[in-house]
Amino acid sequence: MTTRIFRSIIIVTAATLFLSLLITFGVIYSAYADETARELRTETELVAGGMKNSGETYLEALPKEDTRLTLIAPDGTVVYDSHYGAEKMENHLEREEVKQAMADGYGESQRMSDTLTERYIYAARRLDDGSVLRVSVKQFSILNMILRLIQPILLMVCVVMLLALYLAGRLSKKVAGPITHEIDELQTLAERQRQEFSANVSHELRTPLQSISGYAELIKDGIVASNDIPSFGERIYDEAQRMIHLIEDIISLSHLDENAEPMKWETIDLCEMAKNVIEHLKVPAETKNVSLAFHDECGDECAYVYVIPQLIREIITNIVENAIKYNKNGGHVDVSVKPFYNGRGVVVTHFLLSVADNGIGIPDKEKERIFERFYRVDKSRSKAVGGTGLGLSIVKHAALIHHAKIKVEDNVGGGTVMTVKIPVGQE
Numbered sequence: 001m002t003t004r005i006f007r008s009i010i011i012v013t014a015a016t017l018f019l020s021l022l023i024t025f026g027v028i029y030s031a032y033a034d035e036t037a038r039e040l041r042t043e044t045e046l047v048a049g050g051m052k053n054s055g056e057t058y059l060e061a062l063p064k065e066d067t068r069l070t071l072i073a074p075d076g077t078v079v080y081d082s083h084y085g086a087e088k089m090e091n092h093l094e095r096e097e098v099k100q101a102m103a104d105g106y107g108e109s110q111r112m113s114d115t116l117t118e119r120y121i122y123a124a125r126r127l128d129d130g131s132v133l134r135v136s137v138k139q140f141s142i143l144n145m146i147l148r149l150i151q152p153i154l155l156m157v158c159v160v161m162l163l164a165l166y167l168a169g170r171l172s173k174k175v176a177g178p179i180t181h182e183i184d185e186l187q188t189l190a191e192r193q194r195q196e197f198s199a200n201v202s203h204e205l206r207t208p209l210q211s212i213s214g215y216a217e218l219i220k221d222g223i224v225a226s227n228d229i230p231s232f233g234e235r236i237y238d239e240a241q242r243m244i245h246l247i248e249d250i251i252s253l254s255h256l257d258e259n260a261e262p263m264k265w266e267t268i269d270l271c272e273m274a275k276n277v278i279e280h281l282k283v284p285a286e287t288k289n290v291s292l293a294f295h296d297e298c299g300d301e302c303a304y305v306y307v308i309p310q311l312i313r314e315i316i317t318n319i320v321e322n323a324i325k326y327n328k329n330g331g332h333v334d335v336s337v338k339p340f341y342n343g344r345g346v347v348v349t350h351f352l353l354s355v356a357d358n359g360i361g362i363p364d365k366e367k368e369r370i371f372e373r374f375y376r377v378d379k380s381r382s383k384a385v386g387g388t389g390l391g392l393s394i395v396k397h398a399a400l401i402h403h404a405k406i407k408v409e410d411n412v413g414g415g416t417v418m419t420v421k422i423p424v425g426q427e
């Protein structure tokens with residue numbers, strides 16, 4: 001973490017430095033080019049003024065190191081050139097700056113030298129006798145300029161980078177310190193939870209396996225009377241069923257934990273799904289002599305929600321199953337779906353799925369804890385009804401993925417009401 005923050009600060013500083021140097025050079029170079037052109041124009045005017053009085057001899061007397069002077073006759077013939085032999089030079093009538101000067105009195109142009117290694121800037125002035133005086137200077141390339149400034153630039157880069165290294169070191173430690181500490185704590189917590197979960201799973205699996213093994217051993221050793229064998233078979237079957245449920249719940253939870261399967265989001269009608277789940281739970285409800293009913297409170301509208309259907313199904317199934325399991329003989333379970341409107345009561349933002357039972361109820365102090373893994377209010381009762389202690393953890397996890405909220409309340413006259421507030425969601 002510290003290294004990553006440190007590296008990022010250094011990269012950002014280096015990139016910013018490089019960019020600002022590039023912009024600075026661009027600006028300086030363009031200002032420098034403008035200044036050169038302005039000076040060249042003044043120089044051309046001055047030389048033209050001098051020639052008025054002294055003629056060509058004035059040109060010959062001028063210093064020639066940096067500036068090249070050329071005199072061109074009205075027909076384009078080069079009469080004088082400070083750097084090359086005039087007689088060997090070709091006709092200059094077609095040179096851009098000369099053409100401009102012939103036409104307008106003054107002309108300017110820039111071009112690369114014949115070898116394309118240097119750039120020249122030219123200024124030409126028509127004289128009174130129709131000939132043209134041309135003055136040219138070599139223009140620095142941007143590379144030239146950088147090479148000239150390389151020493152101060154390197155010094156500046158070194159100072160800035162050293163400063164950045166120092167500040168990045170301090171800053172990354174300051175920022176990363178508390179984050180790393182929190183990550184460490186979270187990792188320790190996650191590790192502790194993982195260990196607890198593994199211990200619980202082992203314990204929960206060992207118990208039914210030991211029972212199965214014990215019953216099977218009694219049968220194998222011929223200790224069980226033949227008319228008791230069916231009841232022993234039933235116990236083995238029940239324990240095996242408990243193990244299957246437990247393993248199914250563990251698989252569901254680990255899928256939710258690891259997000260192993262990228263689950264598909266779809267638009268579904270919550271009423272249709274609730275009705276379907278109830279249909280599937282009719283038999284266990286009848287077995288427990290509990291009546292199961294659905295109340296559609298959406299009017300003519302459908303309860304469309306954009307969700308992961310398999311998770312919403314798990315939510316409804318687990319809550320309704322509990323309402324049946326923790327009910328009493330002759331009890332009832334009422335499932336309803338109704339819209340929840342926004343502040344102004346116009347737009348439906350959520351749907352409320354409520355499952356009300358008149359069963360044994362949940363004491364207030366347990367209402368929060370029942371969502372913990374393997375937590376049961378009454379362990380023996382949960383086992384007796386085939387509970388695994390994982391159903392509501394799956395519900396909590398699945399609700400979290402949908403940003404849904406769960407409320408647990410006492411039902412009037414006894415029992416429990418669980419309400420899940422599911423956002424309508426968006427495709």
Ligand code: ADP
Nearest residue numbers: 322323326370376377382387388389390391392
């Ligand atoms: P289990 O598999 O034991 O039912 P759950 O995670 O589904 O595990 O529920 C945790 C505990 O919450 C249950 O053991 C039970 O004690 C309590 N519980 C859940 N739903 C109800 C309910 N409708 N009425 C009474 N108790 C409930």
